[in-house]
Each structure stands twice: as C-alpha cells, then as structure tokens.
Amino acid sequence: MKERPWYSNYPDGVPYEIDPDSYRSLAELCLASCRENRDRIAFVNRGVSLSFSEIDQCSRDVAAYLTTEAKLKHGDRVAIMLPNLLQSPIVLLGVLRAGFVVVNVNPLYTARELEHQLKDCGARVVVVLENFAATLAEVLPKTNVEHVIIASIGDCLPPVRRWLVNFFIRRIKRLVPAFRISGAGRFANILRRGRTLDYQDPVIDAEDLAFLQYTGGTTGVAKGAMLTHRNMIANVLQASAWVQPFLDSKQDSSVTALPLYHIFALTVNLFTFMKLGAPNLLITNPRDMKGFVRELALHRPAFMTGVNTLFNGLLNTPGFDALDFSSFKITMAGGMAVQEDVADRWQQLTGVPISQGYGLTEASPVVSGNRVDSQEFDGSVGFPFPSTDVVVLDDSDQPLGTDGVGELCVIGPQVMRGYWQRPDETAKVFTVDGWLRTGDIGRIDADGRVYIEDRKKDLIIVSGFNVYPNEVENVITTHPEVLEAAVIGVPSAKSGEAVQAFVVKKDPSLDEASLISFCRKRMTGYKTPDQVQFIDELPKSNVGKVLRRELKNLVSDS
Secondary structure (H helix, E strand, C coil): CCCCCCHHHCCCCCCCCCCCCCCCCCCHHHHHHHHHCCCCEEEEEEEEEEEEHHHHHHHHHHHHHHHHCCCCCCCCEEEECCCCCCCHHHHHHHHHHHHCEEEEECCCCHHHHHHHHHHHHHCCEEEEEHHHHHHHHHHHHHCCEEEEEECCCCCCCCHHHHHHHHHHHHHCCCCCCCCCCCCEEEEHHHHHHHHHHCCCCCCCCCEEEEEEECCCCCCCCEEEEEEEEEHHHHHHHHHHHHHHHCCCCCCCCEEECCCCCCCCEEEEEEEHHHHCCCCEEECCCCCHHHHHHHHHHHHCCCEECHHHHHHHHCCCCEEECCCEEEEEEEEEEEECCCEEEEEEEEHHHHHHHEEEECCCHHHCEEEEEEECCCCCCCCCCEEECCCEEEEEEEECCCCCCCCEEEEEECCCCCCCCCCCCCHHHHHHEECCCCCEEEEEEEEEECCCCCEEEECCCCCCCECEEEEEEEHHHHHEEEECCEEEEEEEEEEEEEEEEEHHHHHHCCCCCHHHHHHHHHHHHHCCCCCCCEEEEEECCECCCCCCCCCCCHHHHHHHCC
C-alpha cells in the first residue's frame, strides 16, 4: 500500500476512508437529511428561516415544474444566477433531485461572459435574480435557453415585508435595471404551480452529472468541470468527516458569506451542513460588512468559511471586535493564501485559528485541510482528506520524495470526470496513471503536510477568485487603440493579488482610465485590471511568446 504519512496525523474520530457509494445521488443524501431533521432549521436569510421539511417541499415543487411544465429531460442543464438567498438551496435541490444538471453562474457576469457560458453548457432553463435579468435579456436570443424563471429579493419573505423590500429595491434604490424577457415566469408562481403537479423523484445514478462547474483555462476560455453525484457525495462526506468530531452537528450553525455559486461554499457550507442537519446562515451581500457583523451578533455561528480578504475586512469593521465569540469553533479558509498577520489577528480576537485548506474546482473542490483542532497557523494547506492521495511529480511525471518541490497531483473519488465537451483539455490535466494535475507547485513534508510554493500556471487569484491572464488580454486587445497586451498578477494587501496590464498603444491618445472603463464593461470586477502600464514593446521569446516573468521583474524592480 502507498505510504500515507498524513494518516498518523489525523485527529481522533476522522476516518482514513469514506464511502462515496453510501448514497446513490447527492439529492438522496440531502433528502435523507431533510426527512431525518424535518423540524429543524436548515437555512436562515434576512431574518427568515426555512426548515428541512420546507426545503424538501419547495424543492419538490421546483422539480415538478421543471419536469412537467418546462418538460426537461434527464441530464438537461439548468443555469442558476442567484446570490445567497433562500431561493438558492431550494432551486439547487430541486434541479438535482429531478435528475437535471446545475450550472452555477456568477450573477455579476457581463454579457460577454454570460453568453459564452450559456452557449457552452446548452442550458434550457435559467433561474435569475431580477437585479441581473437585464444582462440575461441582452444575450438570450443568442442562446438555446427556452425558459427563464425570475426571482426577487423578497420572494421568501412574509407578504407585507416582501412588498416593502421589493418596492425599496426596485423603486427607491433602483437596483433592478429595466429588462424585457418574453414568457418569463416568476419564482413565487413557479412554486405555487409546482405544488399542484404530480411528481415522483426519478432514479439517479451516482455517475450522472450533478454540476457543470465552470473554471478558467490557460486558453482563456471558461470550461465546465463535469462533477458527478459521486464526486460531490465524496467531497461532502470528506468535509463532514473532517469537521463533525468538533461540532455538535445538530446545534452548531454555519455562516455562509462566500457565494454559493463558488464551489468552496457550495460543498463545504451548503451540502456539508445539510448532511450534518445543522443550520446555515446565508449572507447575501458580505461586502456590507456592517450588516454582516449585525448578522453575526444575532446568530452567533460555530463554523465559518472565508478567504483572506473576507477575514481582513471583518477584522477592520467597527463592532466586529465587540462580538461574543464563545460559540465559534471552526474557521476554514480556502481560495487564496491566508496572510500570517491576518491569521494571527483573527486568532487573537476570536480565539479560533484559521484552518487553511486547499482545493480546486476539478476536485469538487477540497483536496486537503489543516486539522480544525490545531491551535496554530503554520502556513501549510494541511493534510490530504480521507480517501485522497496527493503526490508531487517532476516534469517527467516521476514522484519526488519528502520536501521535493514539483507539481501537486491528486487522485480520489472527488476528482472530476473531465471537462464538458473538451476531451483535448481533459487529456492535458490527467497523467497516464489518472492523477489530476493541479497546476500548483508544492511539496509534502515528512508528516504528510502539503505546502503550496508557487503556481505552474499564470493564474491570478483575486480575493479567492481565479483570473486567467489570457481572458483579460483577449478583452483588452479588442480595444481599437490597443496593439498588444499582457497581464500578470501583482501583490495586493486588499485582495491577495491584483490584475496589472501592460499595454502597447496603437493610438497615443489612449489613457489608463478609459482602458480600465472599457474592461469594466466587459468583465466582472475582479478580472478588471487595477492598473495599466503603457510600454513600447512586450518582452518576448525567440518564438514570439510573451515573457510574463520579465513583466513581473519590471514590477519588482520598480
């Protein structure tokens, strides 16, 4: 048997292996918990709670509508463009239990980004918050979407409060741009209609697709990672096994501030805490830090996930230091490296260390994590999860020994089937032995701890979100006054990394502000360059490849 030194460092109560075949589908896992915990609170948002039985009923109504009225067939794709609202788990479980495939979409996508994803996945239905429906309306004629379901912020609120909230959002704050989508249905009406329809959950196989979770690529084109029900079950069981010994699983609640369209929060918060039968506090707008602090004061969660920028933002928000942290038990971080100073301040204030982990979309996403009972932050990304093997390979795909630095590769039941309709890209990320190449450079010490040393790809991570330079460069070079462009990541105290562009002008009159504005209209905010440096010529190799490392040297020398 392969040596796994990390096993001897597992906490008591954490198994070496999990059984990904203990449930037939992710929906079965969730529904079993809904029925076992019927009267317990499952989700809380904006002062309203839904029990597990209500999630069961409402998701059943969504499934009935999609099956009977929308006439979807097994394996059809449903795109979900929602922030963290009660509608999110309802729709997610409704789609999954009906045997359809969830395509999570960032609601802040620009028309260009949204069009690519909807066309690539072939979604037949889109569920969208009305605040973002104008963008959808712009691209809808270019896609194969047949049905649109529009949600509003107030959908799950009591009637009077629903009217007041929607009036405030639409009329006072004017946060719903005008749009026209012919034949669109309203979320509340869909639920009412679904409740009148006959429905029976279909049989779903563990190898059926559950999610097309989009992630970038070195080509700059977003690809759908095919995550099966078995992949997701595995990672949920791995995550729950990792934290359950340290929680009262029926009492301790989770706070979910990271968006559920991001695979980290989706797996570790939503599905893991559904499995545990524990409450989940959904934060719709974590950028409203003062509002976030008020929610923490009211609900006093035991578990929290986040990224470095979120923790740092809370630490610098008035009132956070006055909270009662006696309920806090576990803080887990992922998505980007946690800065040591932030980790130290967090532990001093809350009494709970940040347990840093590691993962990627292609692994559903978690690969490794620090012990959540650890009392110190060591800068590693912890130990491989149960049923997970991690190896470090050199450029010839030969394994390296203890502390040898090379590419981290992973194998386990949570690793994706491949990329949607891209066999060539799939082949690139798997070795002949079936190991998933992560694209990250790391090492494993004698105790089995994994460390990230660098990235093999030119990936930029901004506040936990992946930014692929080629995509940004492709947008910049569509500007008529740009001749050439290259993009790199630069250190940022606020977001870990920021995007910096180097541009060769075609027209001397081009300025930084106008180019950044051009990008902002075509890309999500975190992808837009923070700064632009105009240069006479991009550094290139003999074959014409842009040398990003030399651009990084320009930044470090300045």
